[in-house]
Amino acid sequence: MSKRFVLTIAAGASIIVSGALLLLNWEKVFGDYRPIQTAKAVDKLEVGSQDLAKTTDRDDALHYMVKKGHLDGYIKLMNEKGYVLKEKDIDHNRLVFNNVQENQQSYYKRFARKYTMIEGKE
Incomplete structure:
Protein backbone atom coordinates (compact mmCIF):
# COMPACT_ATOMS: atom_id res chain seq x y z
CA MET A 1 0.00 0.00 0.00
CA GLY A 31 -24.07 22.67 27.36
CA ASP A 32 -27.52 24.14 26.81
CA TYR A 33 -26.38 26.13 23.78
CA ARG A 34 -27.12 25.18 20.19
CA PRO A 35 -23.96 23.79 18.57
CA ILE A 36 -24.32 25.33 15.11
CA GLN A 37 -25.27 28.79 16.39
CA THR A 38 -22.49 28.66 18.94
CA ALA A 39 -19.98 27.68 16.25
CA LYS A 40 -21.19 30.59 14.10
CA ALA A 41 -20.78 32.97 17.05
CA VAL A 42 -17.21 31.73 17.63
CA ASP A 43 -16.53 32.21 13.92
CA LYS A 44 -17.80 35.81 14.09
CA LEU A 45 -15.53 36.50 17.05
CA GLU A 46 -12.42 34.84 15.65
CA VAL A 47 -12.59 35.21 11.88
CA GLY A 48 -15.06 38.07 11.53
CA SER A 49 -13.18 40.08 14.16
CA GLN A 50 -16.39 41.26 15.82
CA ASP A 51 -16.51 42.13 19.51
CA LEU A 52 -19.94 40.64 20.14
CA ALA A 53 -21.98 37.75 18.68
CA LYS A 54 -25.61 36.75 19.29
CA THR A 55 -26.67 33.19 19.95
CA THR A 56 -29.57 31.37 21.59
CA ASP A 57 -29.84 28.39 23.86
CA ARG A 58 -32.11 25.37 23.74
CA ASP A 59 -35.04 27.41 25.11
CA ASP A 60 -34.55 30.25 22.58
CA ALA A 61 -33.26 32.60 25.26
CA LEU A 62 -30.96 35.25 23.80
CA HIS A 63 -27.28 35.23 24.77
CA TYR A 64 -24.32 37.29 23.68
CA MET A 65 -20.84 35.81 23.30
CA VAL A 66 -17.68 37.85 23.79
CA LYS A 67 -14.05 36.94 24.17
CA LYS A 68 -13.06 36.21 27.74
CA GLY A 69 -12.71 39.40 29.76
CA HIS A 70 -13.89 41.67 26.93
CA LEU A 71 -17.29 42.82 28.18
CA ASP A 72 -16.88 46.22 26.54
CA GLY A 73 -18.74 45.16 23.39
CA TYR A 74 -21.83 44.27 25.40
CA ILE A 75 -21.58 47.43 27.49
CA LYS A 76 -21.39 49.48 24.28
CA LEU A 77 -24.50 47.68 22.93
CA MET A 78 -26.42 48.48 26.10
CA ASN A 79 -25.29 52.11 25.91
CA GLU A 80 -26.73 52.28 22.40
CA LYS A 81 -30.03 50.97 23.79
CA GLY A 82 -30.08 53.79 26.35
CA TYR A 83 -28.68 51.97 29.38
CA VAL A 84 -25.73 53.19 31.43
CA LEU A 85 -23.47 50.81 33.35
CA LYS A 86 -24.18 51.32 37.03
CA GLU A 87 -22.24 48.45 38.60
CA LYS A 88 -19.85 45.73 37.50
CA ASP A 89 -20.09 43.00 40.14
CA ILE A 90 -17.20 40.65 39.43
CA ASP A 91 -17.86 38.50 42.51
CA HIS A 92 -21.33 37.52 41.27
CA ASN A 93 -20.63 37.74 37.51
CA ARG A 94 -23.20 40.46 37.04
CA LEU A 95 -23.53 43.74 35.19
CA VAL A 96 -26.13 46.24 36.41
CA PHE A 97 -27.40 48.82 33.96
CA ASN A 98 -29.55 51.83 34.72
CA ASN A 99 -32.13 53.39 32.46
CA VAL A 100 -34.28 56.39 33.36
CA GLN A 101 -37.11 54.07 34.36
CA GLU A 102 -35.51 50.83 35.51
CA ASN A 103 -32.43 48.85 36.52
CA GLN A 104 -31.49 45.81 34.49
CA GLN A 105 -29.12 43.00 35.48
CA SER A 106 -27.20 40.83 33.04
CA TYR A 107 -25.42 37.75 34.32
CA TYR A 108 -22.46 36.26 32.54
CA LYS A 109 -20.43 33.07 32.79
CA ARG A 110 -17.41 31.50 31.22
CA PHE A 111 -17.90 29.44 28.08
CA ALA A 112 -15.07 27.14 27.04
CA ARG A 113 -11.68 28.68 27.78
CA LYS A 114 -11.69 31.74 25.59
CA TYR A 115 -15.25 33.08 25.71
CA THR A 116 -17.89 34.55 27.99
CA MET A 117 -21.66 34.11 27.58
CA ILE A 118 -23.89 36.96 28.70
CA GLU A 119 -27.61 36.57 29.30
CA GLY A 120 -29.16 38.93 26.79
CA LYS A 121 -32.15 41.17 27.10
CA GLU A 122 -34.16 42.29 24.11
Whole structure:
Protein backbone atom coordinates (compact mmCIF):
# COMPACT_ATOMS: atom_id res chain seq x y z
CA MET A 1 0.00 0.00 0.00
CA SER A 2 1.18 3.49 -0.71
CA LYS A 3 1.73 6.13 1.98
CA ARG A 4 -0.94 8.36 0.49
CA PHE A 5 -3.58 5.64 0.79
CA VAL A 6 -2.66 4.88 4.42
CA LEU A 7 -2.71 8.58 5.34
CA THR A 8 -6.11 9.03 3.66
CA ILE A 9 -7.57 6.08 5.54
CA ALA A 10 -6.08 7.27 8.85
CA ALA A 11 -7.38 10.82 8.35
CA GLY A 12 -10.85 9.56 7.41
CA ALA A 13 -10.98 7.24 10.40
CA SER A 14 -9.91 9.98 12.79
CA ILE A 15 -12.58 12.35 11.41
CA ILE A 16 -15.26 9.69 11.81
CA VAL A 17 -14.18 8.80 15.35
CA SER A 18 -13.94 12.44 16.50
CA GLY A 19 -17.30 13.24 14.88
CA ALA A 20 -18.92 10.28 16.62
CA LEU A 21 -17.45 11.32 19.97
CA LEU A 22 -18.70 14.87 19.45
CA LEU A 23 -22.21 13.62 18.61
CA LEU A 24 -22.28 11.38 21.66
CA ASN A 25 -21.01 14.09 24.02
CA TRP A 26 -22.42 17.27 22.46
CA GLU A 27 -24.28 18.26 25.66
CA LYS A 28 -21.04 18.14 27.66
CA VAL A 29 -19.21 20.16 25.01
CA PHE A 30 -21.86 22.79 24.25
CA GLY A 31 -24.07 22.67 27.36
CA ASP A 32 -27.52 24.14 26.81
CA TYR A 33 -26.38 26.13 23.78
CA ARG A 34 -27.12 25.18 20.19
CA PRO A 35 -23.96 23.79 18.57
CA ILE A 36 -24.32 25.33 15.11
CA GLN A 37 -25.27 28.79 16.39
CA THR A 38 -22.49 28.66 18.94
CA ALA A 39 -19.98 27.68 16.25
CA LYS A 40 -21.19 30.59 14.10
CA ALA A 41 -20.78 32.97 17.05
CA VAL A 42 -17.21 31.73 17.63
CA ASP A 43 -16.53 32.21 13.92
CA LYS A 44 -17.80 35.81 14.09
CA LEU A 45 -15.53 36.50 17.05
CA GLU A 46 -12.42 34.84 15.65
CA VAL A 47 -12.59 35.21 11.88
CA GLY A 48 -15.06 38.07 11.53
CA SER A 49 -13.18 40.08 14.16
CA GLN A 50 -16.39 41.26 15.82
CA ASP A 51 -16.51 42.13 19.51
CA LEU A 52 -19.94 40.64 20.14
CA ALA A 53 -21.98 37.75 18.68
CA LYS A 54 -25.61 36.75 19.29
CA THR A 55 -26.67 33.19 19.95
CA THR A 56 -29.57 31.37 21.59
CA ASP A 57 -29.84 28.39 23.86
CA ARG A 58 -32.11 25.37 23.74
CA ASP A 59 -35.04 27.41 25.11
CA ASP A 60 -34.55 30.25 22.58
CA ALA A 61 -33.26 32.60 25.26
CA LEU A 62 -30.96 35.25 23.80
CA HIS A 63 -27.28 35.23 24.77
CA TYR A 64 -24.32 37.29 23.68
CA MET A 65 -20.84 35.81 23.30
CA VAL A 66 -17.68 37.85 23.79
CA LYS A 67 -14.05 36.94 24.17
CA LYS A 68 -13.06 36.21 27.74
CA GLY A 69 -12.71 39.40 29.76
CA HIS A 70 -13.89 41.67 26.93
CA LEU A 71 -17.29 42.82 28.18
CA ASP A 72 -16.88 46.22 26.54
CA GLY A 73 -18.74 45.16 23.39
CA TYR A 74 -21.83 44.27 25.40
CA ILE A 75 -21.58 47.43 27.49
CA LYS A 76 -21.39 49.48 24.28
CA LEU A 77 -24.50 47.68 22.93
CA MET A 78 -26.42 48.48 26.10
CA ASN A 79 -25.29 52.11 25.91
CA GLU A 80 -26.73 52.28 22.40
CA LYS A 81 -30.03 50.97 23.79
CA GLY A 82 -30.08 53.79 26.35
CA TYR A 83 -28.68 51.97 29.38
CA VAL A 84 -25.73 53.19 31.43
CA LEU A 85 -23.47 50.81 33.35
CA LYS A 86 -24.18 51.32 37.03
CA GLU A 87 -22.24 48.45 38.60
CA LYS A 88 -19.85 45.73 37.50
CA ASP A 89 -20.09 43.00 40.14
CA ILE A 90 -17.20 40.65 39.43
CA ASP A 91 -17.86 38.50 42.51
CA HIS A 92 -21.33 37.52 41.27
CA ASN A 93 -20.63 37.74 37.51
CA ARG A 94 -23.20 40.46 37.04
CA LEU A 95 -23.53 43.74 35.19
CA VAL A 96 -26.13 46.24 36.41
CA PHE A 97 -27.40 48.82 33.96
CA ASN A 98 -29.55 51.83 34.72
CA ASN A 99 -32.13 53.39 32.46
CA VAL A 100 -34.28 56.39 33.36
CA GLN A 101 -37.11 54.07 34.36
CA GLU A 102 -35.51 50.83 35.51
CA ASN A 103 -32.43 48.85 36.52
CA GLN A 104 -31.49 45.81 34.49
CA GLN A 105 -29.12 43.00 35.48
CA SER A 106 -27.20 40.83 33.04
CA TYR A 107 -25.42 37.75 34.32
CA TYR A 108 -22.46 36.26 32.54
CA LYS A 109 -20.43 33.07 32.79
CA ARG A 110 -17.41 31.50 31.22
CA PHE A 111 -17.90 29.44 28.08
CA ALA A 112 -15.07 27.14 27.04
CA ARG A 113 -11.68 28.68 27.78
CA LYS A 114 -11.69 31.74 25.59
CA TYR A 115 -15.25 33.08 25.71
CA THR A 116 -17.89 34.55 27.99
CA MET A 117 -21.66 34.11 27.58
CA ILE A 118 -23.89 36.96 28.70
CA GLU A 119 -27.61 36.57 29.30
CA GLY A 120 -29.16 38.93 26.79
CA LYS A 121 -32.15 41.17 27.10
CA GLU A 122 -34.16 42.29 24.11
